[in-house]
């Protein structure tokens with residue numbers, strides 16, 4: 001039981017955990033501190049590559065973030081796609097909204113034709129957590145809507161990064177209406193592996209091991225970090241705005257452990273191949 005709860009607790013930072021009735025993953029909140037704040041971030045300015053993924057016909061529910069890579073390809077986390085995929089296809093109500101800092105109003109929304117998920121995505125340990133969503137029509141670029149450049153250079157300790165998201169601004173609380181932003185620093189691999197393991201023990205969560213060659217860890221401070229709804233969003237270098245990671249997982253939320261991002265540089269050949277599809 002502890003193990004099951006733990007697995008659920010660390011895993012998914014998808015946003016639609018707001019609807020517990022249909023969703024086992026609501027147990028996530030049984031293990032979190034209602035006072036813990038995510039992001040501890042600030043309201044973001046325009047982020048031209050930012051994508052809000054949402055679904056639902058009458059009431060739209062937020063799913064995840066993503067980033068525009070080409071006029072047809074949106075990069076997100078594989079666990080986000082898993083969440084909106086059933087019966088062999090993507091949810092027909094899934095939309096990718098761009099050009100707005102409010103996921104539920106303004107901007108332009110695109111339908112999605114298909115996904116290209118990493119074939120070695122492992123949901124139980126959240127590894128290789130990358131997927132592309134291919135839009136049905138070309139995304140039209142303008143001042144507010146533009147692709148982000150992917151960086152395949154290795155990102156080392158001390159690099160300053162930025163992440164944006166509509167994730168919860170506190171555990172169990174509501175999603176952010178306006179896009180938020182958090183600046184954080186890439187931490188040492190051993191520090192990350194050890195700190196995640198220690199905090200997981202303290203919280204009695206069975207977290208998977210961090211694999212630094214596949215995952216970037218960032219940390220700011222206790223009470224600052226990513227939370228549900230931030231999954232799939234881009235981690236960019238603060239100095240050049242190039243995307244180096246994808247929000248993947250973390251211990252619930254902002255409890256003093258680093259946050260984990262799929263490491264873009266570890267996936268160059270898969271990404272380049274997917275972009276040709």
Ligand SMILES: *[C@@H]1O[C@H](CO)[C@@H](O)[C@H](O)[C@H]1NC(C)=O
Pocket residue numbers: 078081082083085115116117118
């Ligand atoms: C699309 O996503 C689903 C759900 O994760 C996965 O089973 C399927 O293999 C993916 N399709 C491709 C072509 O990657």
